[in-house]
Amino acid sequence: MAAAKKGGLGKGLDSLITNKVGATGTTDAVRIPEPDKEVIFVKITKVEPNREQPRKNFDEDSLLELSESLKQYGILQPLLVQDKKDYFEIIAGERRWRAAKMAGLKEIPVIIKKLSEQEIVEISLIENIQRENLNPIEEALAFKRLLNEFHLKQDEVAERVSKSRTAVTNSMRLLKLDERVQQMVVDDMISTGHARALLAISENDKQYNLAQQIFDEKLSVRETEKLVKKLQNQKPELPKKAEEDKMSLFYEDMEQRLKSIMGTKVAIHYKNKDKGKIEIEYYSNDELERIIELFQSIHQTKI
Numbered sequence: 001m002a003a004a005k006k007g008g009l010g011k012g013l014d015s016l017i018t019n020k021v022g023a024t025g026t027t028d029a030v031r032i033p034e035p036d037k038e039v040i041f042v043k044i045t046k047v048e049p050n051r052e053q054p055r056k057n058f059d060e061d062s063l064l065e066l067s068e069s070l071k072q073y074g075i076l077q078p079l080l081v082q083d084k085k086d087y088f089e090i091i092a093g094e095r096r097w098r099a100a101k102m103a104g105l106k107e108i109p110v111i112i113k114k115l116s117e118q119e120i121v122e123i124s125l126i127e128n129i130q131r132e133n134l135n136p137i138e139e140a141l142a143f144k145r146l147l148n149e150f151h152l153k154q155d156e157v158a159e160r161v162s163k164s165r166t167a168v169t170n171s172m173r174l175l176k177l178d179e180r181v182q183q184m185v186v187d188d189m190i191s192t193g194h195a196r197a198l199l200a201i202s203e204n205d206k207q208y209n210l211a212q213q214i215f216d217e218k219l220s221v222r223e224t225e226k227l228v229k230k231l232q233n234q235k236p237e238l239p240k241k242a243e244e245d246k247m248s249l250f251y252e253d254m255e256q257r258l259k260s261i262m263g264t265k266v267a268i269h270y271k272n273k274d275k276g277k278i279e280i281e282y283y284s285n286d287e288l289e290r291i292i293e294l295f296q297s298i299h300q301t302k303i
Helices: 060-073 094-103 117-130 136-150 154-160 165-176 179-186 192-198 204-217 221-233 240-262 285-302
Strands: 039-043 079-083 088-092 107-112 266-270 276-280
Touching: 060 094, 088 094, 088 117, 094 107, 117 136, 136 154, 136 165, 136 179, 154 165, 165 179, 165 192, 179 192, 179 204, 192 204, 192 221, 204 221, 240 266, 240 276, 240 285
Parallel strands: 079 107
Antiparallel strands: 039 107, 079 088, 266 276
């Protein structure tokens, strides 16, 4: 297995584990002088993952590759676990545990730690960041948990994972995306650059439709930013049908008002909002005379 990355993370997990453990499968414990760092072998069936750990997705091909390595060399880095009386819960090393099960190992090396819930989350997060195992959404959710559950500030979270506050803030902004778009990020259908550009679109359906367009047309981040800007500059327009319905209701009202004045059926035929014609029906010469007299009386009243 590749060595853990240490860039910017200070001592990180390497400060917790100083010795390597071979693949013999022996039950002999390797003694480490520092307190709380004794490596022991336990049955793999007594070890279970932490359901609250940040990482949720594991690449099956990568696990299979690691399991083949474990068959030859064993687990070179013990798992960190906490004692839950009936079983050991993984703090760090779930990927190694999964690969060990695939490799058919019966026992695995562990270090039992006594840690607070906050420390467990931090260690799990750091381990995954070191190995670049988390997808952007998993990472953002882990940061959010540190903020909400343990009441840390963003700069405190940034300090613990050796990232800038801006990086933590930008990561958590991804959680404002529509859930369907978040899943597209998880599935590598769009990049975090595309996702950040989509944050400017407030309507979920528009956001998701645009994400689909990015994927289908293989748009670059720059092309996406231009498209988002173009959409933002467009003035909202009423749908054509809605506009027609609005005009129809207006002229129906006008027809009723004219009908009450004329005392007969009146129809308004409009070409657009400024032009049209009025059709007045009559059913006898006497009624026609009455309508003409009505217009004359209106005209005389104005004079």
